[in-house]
Amino acid sequence: MSNSRRNSGTRPGAAGGRIQQAKLVLLGDQGVGKSSLALRFVRGQFPEHSEATVGAAFLTQTILVQGQSLKFDIWDTAGQERYHSLAPMYYRGAQAAVVVYDINNANTFNRAISWVRELRQQTAVNTVIVLAGNKADLASEHRAVPTEDARVFAEETGLIFAECSAKSGLAVNEMFMMIAHKIVGKHASPNSSQGVQLTGGEEASSSGCKC
Amino acid sequence: TWLKQWRSKLEANPQDPILISQLVQEILRCSDHPFTELLHKYQMQIYQRLYPLIANKHQEIDIVQVPLPLSAWPSLDDVSDTLCDDIQSPVSTSTDKPEPTSLCSLKDGYGKVSQQSSENSTGVNSSKTEHHVDENKNRLKFSNKKVEVIDIDSDLHPLFDQSESECSTKNRIEDNQVICDLSNESKAVSDVGHESPGLLQETENPLTSNSPAILPDSDVQEDLKNLIFGNSLVGGNIHQMNNNDGDQSSDDVGDRTLCEDQVSKVESIRNLCDGVSQKADNTSSRTDKLAVDRGNAAESTRNVCDGVSQKADNTSSRTDKLAVDRGSEAESTRNVCDGVSQKEDNTSSRTDKLAVDHGKELESQMSWERRQAQLLMRQVTKDYSSYQSGDSDYDENKLDYLFDGSEEEDDDGYGWFDDNASDQSGYQSGLQQRTVLNQDQSSSLDSGISDTSVSQPDRESQGRGFSSNVDLENKHRKDKQFQKLSQEAYLRHLKSISEDIHCYLEKLLVIMTISYEPLDTPVGKDQCAVSLEEPFFKPIWKTLLRLFRVVNHKQELMLACVMTRLADSTPADFKVSQKLWLTDPACKPYQRAITELTNVQQHYTMLSKLECVVKVCRQICECVDDYYSQKHGTGESANKKAPSVGADDLLPVLSYVVVQSAMPQLSAECHAMSEFIHEGYMMGEEGYCLTSLRTALNYVISLFPSVARPENQS
Numbered sequence: 001m002s003n004s005r006r007n008s009g010t011r012p013g014a015a016g017g018r019i020q021q022a023k024l025v026l027l028g029d030q031g032v033g034k035s036s037l038a039l040r041f042v043r044g045q046f047p048e049h050s051e052a053t054v055g056a057a058f059l060t061q062t063i064l065v066q067g068q069s070l071k072f073d074i075w076d077t078a079g080q081e082r083y084h085s086l087a088p089m090y091y092r093g094a095q096a097a098v099v100v101y102d103i104n105n106a107n108t109f110n111r112a113i114s115w116v117r118e119l120r121q122q123t124a125v126n127t128v129i130v131l132a133g134n135k136a137d138l139a140s141e142h143r144a145v146p147t148e149d150a151r152v153f154a155e156e157t158g159l160i161f162a163e164c165s166a167k168s169g170l171a172v173n174e175m176f177m178m179i180a181h182k183i184v185g186k187h188a189s190p191n192s193s194q195g196v197q198l199t200g201g202e203e204a205s206s207s208g209c210k211c
Numbered sequence: 212t213w214l215k216q217w218r219s220k221l222e223a224n225p226q227d228p229i230l231i232s233q234l235v236q237e238i239l240r241c242s243d244h245p246f247t248e249l250l251h252k253y254q255m256q257i258y259q260r261l262y263p264l265i266a267n268k269h270q271e272i273d274i275v276q277v278p279l280p281l282s283a284w285p286s287l288d289d290v291s292d293t294l295c296d297d298i299q300s301p302v303s304t305s306t307d308k309p310e311p312t313s314l315c316s317l318k319d320g321y322g323k324v325s326q327q328s329s330e331n332s333t334g335v336n337s338s339k340t341e342h343h344v345d346e347n348k349n350r351l352k353f354s355n356k357k358v359e360v361i362d363i364d365s366d367l368h369p370l371f372d373q374s375e376s377e378c379s380t381k382n383r384i385e386d387n388q389v390i391c392d393l394s395n396e397s398k399a400v401s402d403v404g405h406e407s408p409g410l411l412q413e414t415e416n417p418l419t420s421n422s423p424a425i426l427p428d429s430d431v432q433e434d435l436k437n438l439i440f441g442n443s444l445v446g447g448n449i450h451q452m453n454n455n456d457g458d459q460s461s462d463d464v465g466d467r468t469l470c471e472d473q474v475s476k477v478e479s480i481r482n483l484c485d486g487v488s489q490k491a492d493n494t495s496s497r498t499d500k501l502a503v504d505r506g507n508a509a510e511s512t513r514n515v516c517d518g519v520s521q522k523a524d525n526t527s528s529r530t531d532k533l534a535v536d537r538g539s540e541a542e543s544t545r546n547v548c549d550g551v552s553q554k555e556d557n558t559s560s561r562t563d564k565l566a567v568d569h570g571k572e573l574e575s576q577m578s579w580e581r582r583q584a585q586l587l588m589r590q591v592t593k594d595y596s597s598y599q600s601g602d603s604d605y606d607e608n609k610l611d612y613l614f615d616g617s618e619e620e621d622d623d624g625y626g627w628f629d630d631n632a633s634d635q636s637g638y639q640s641g642l643q644q645r646t647v648l649n650q651d652q653s654s655s656l657d658s659g660i661s662d663t664s665v666s667q668p669d670r671e672s673q674g675r676g677f678s679s680n681v682d683l684e685n686k687h688r689k690d691k692q693f694q695k696l697s698q699e700a701y702l703r704h705l706k707s708i709s710e711d712i713h714c715y716l717e718k719l720l721v722i723m724t725i726s727y728e729p730l731d732t733p734v735g736k737d738q739c740a741v742s743l744e745e746p747f748f749k750p751i752w753k754t755l756l757r758l759f760r761v762v763n764h765k766q767e768l769m770l771a772c773v774m775t776r777l778a779d780s781t782p783a784d785f786k787v788s789q790k791l792w793l794t795d796p797a798c799k800p801y802q803r804a805i806t807e808l809t810n811v812q813q814h815y816t817m818l819s820k821l822e823c824v825v826k827v828c829r830q831i832c833e834c835v836d837d838y839y840s841q842k843h844g845t846g847e848s849a850n851k852k853a854p855s856v857g858a859d860d861l862l863p864v865l866s867y868v869v870v871q872s873a874m875p876q877l878s879a880e881c882h883a884m885s886e887f888i889h890e891g892y893m894m895g896e897e898g899y900c901l902t903s904l905r906t907a908l909n910y911v912i913s914l915f916p917s918v919a920r921p922e923n924q925s
Contacts, residue, residue: 021894023894026858030859031859034857034858034859035855035856035857035858035859036855036857038857039855054825054828054829054831054832054856054861054896054899054900055828055831055832055835055855055856055857055860055861056855056856056857057828057856057857057858057861057899057903058828058896058899058900060895060896073894073895073896073899075858075899075902076857076858076859076861077858078858078859078861078862078863078906079858079859080786080859080862080863082910082913083862083906083907083910085906085909085910085913086902086905086906086909089902089905089906090902090906093893093894
């Protein structure tokens, strides 16, 4: 049969096995680097635990958080407004949503704000929402969205906030780890990755590839 | 003994997926295994509900193809509501184009107009203006009330073939008694089948393209469809039907001479009563089936049944009152039948067969009457359950369920009937029922798009035949409402049938896990469900898909339009970023993905379809990779790495692939897939790909206003 892959596996989400599964959806305007962020996270450190099947549009990454395996299903979405109509199908049932904007483009930030509003209305209260300002590597010259503005907005609406760079890898892994912590349910400890163990094993203690 | 071997094998190795699927196959190969019988019974039940719903819809469905025939192009007005209320998304849609807003206002206007006119009788004017507005604003070209005669042979033959083969499927499945009935039925169908080529050849020649000649032809066609429809409805009721058949056809001879006599009124009352008692029978047979499923509930249900049949007696007295109103309508039914048969008379000189045919017509008419009676029963049941407080809630629910289940496509009439019953206004009732009738009779003409313009003359003539005080403009307006209502009714049927399918699959799964305890693990259950899916869906899939296609008809039409219009499009037309255009002189870009997408329709099970969809998405990425590695080889852009395809790029490419696939039924396929695929699968990659495909489809459909307009102007 064609569905050999499924035949051997469990129905995802149906069995409460050892591996917890989490759907993470990436939202944001076109060209802000949603898929690059995901690719950085997935390919950055332990590519052997990831699966990139549909290009960079759908990725999975398994990590170990507090002794618990967590498998991220990362759903990338199209940023173009014309594909917006079925966006609810993308973020329905997602445990986490990362709303990405480009630090160097104020329009993308406005769009991110409207995404956050929509998510708040349409998704469950316990959905982890992250506001991520991407392209921090270019911010020294082209910054258009002040960090404070974004931080204030994030605090007001109760979001996790991070400025990161998919290109350099800045703060990308930390961000995903924070999400993982929140999902696994124990106390999330922002700004630190202590106690986080990546499933890579040998180099597990080093966190991220900051620059 | 072989089952015992399996049992021991299973205990030794309870999680082996191959073993489990082999076991399921083995069991299903054994045709008298209780499990197999149950599976077949469930399939039969689904099938019996599906077939009447789609039996007269073949033409409507088959016309949707790429390239779409010009006659089938929907007008913006026809599809405006589909475009506006985006059912799939809870969030308000915002599109790049300004069209939807103007459509919305148009639609609002229409809504107001129709509301007004339903409130008072000055609706003639308003609906007229509405008509003008539609035609002028959208600059439609559908005023030339001309239908292309689509190739009738190819249209009808598959129909017969299918119904014959379906009959044989039924024979295989059904128990003895029904096999008897069905062999009658299939014989009847094959009779019709033999006769039709002659009829068709005779009718086809004189009417190649001139529109007046189409009418008799499509009548004949419709008539044939009605016959099949009638046959298919017979099911468990066939005995009673056959008993009546003799009387009916003898009555009919008298009827034809007397035409609009009182006799028909009396008969219609009798028909109604028959219908009611049939209904009761029907109910009890269904109840029996259910009782098998739920042994402990059997007695209570049967009690309810007794109640129902008692009620049926009471109903007949009520029926008398309402049947007076119905009399005229029954008359008109007969008129139509007579008209059709006279036409048939002209075309075929075989008068001896005519009587038989006529009997069958009456059968179909009977079934219609029966449905009316079902409506009545529903009404009565409501009253009944309101004062029958003695019954437990469970019973009442049960009762409701039964009626929900057995009510076939009468929903579209139900709203009206309900109104009438409370109105008690005889004339109105007659008028509206007649409109229902017209709708019914000409529904096969109504291919959904050019219907209003095409069937108008036809209906006009009918209307004159019945009574002169029927307001044609009102009819036109009501047709629209009926279309909407019937669309909604189909959606409801689809939902309830889908629920049943889910329920049956679940039951089968539970039975498997009960009889083979080692399977009662997540893995085992999973594997079981996977192995059950194919044998369950394979026999009914084609019919089921047709229902989905009927429900998605408007979307499919729009999709077909866009596909036709953009057949020569390139990725650039979908705003794919330039690095992914993959311009290649040798073949179309993304050809492999396109081919893969067309394979979706060849699979019978949801999971294999889904697998196909996943492959499409992967192929897109592979196409990109291959393209760049080839380029790399030729050194054209040696330093360029293949770009990674994120969703920003995937969706435009997917939209392009959808259009190039030229498969409008994708809309229905996707709908079915998302309906029957287990929630769990929707989380992972499969879910992602399906969601992306649906998004791309939606986008392509949303292009419709922009492609439809230039076409209609030019």
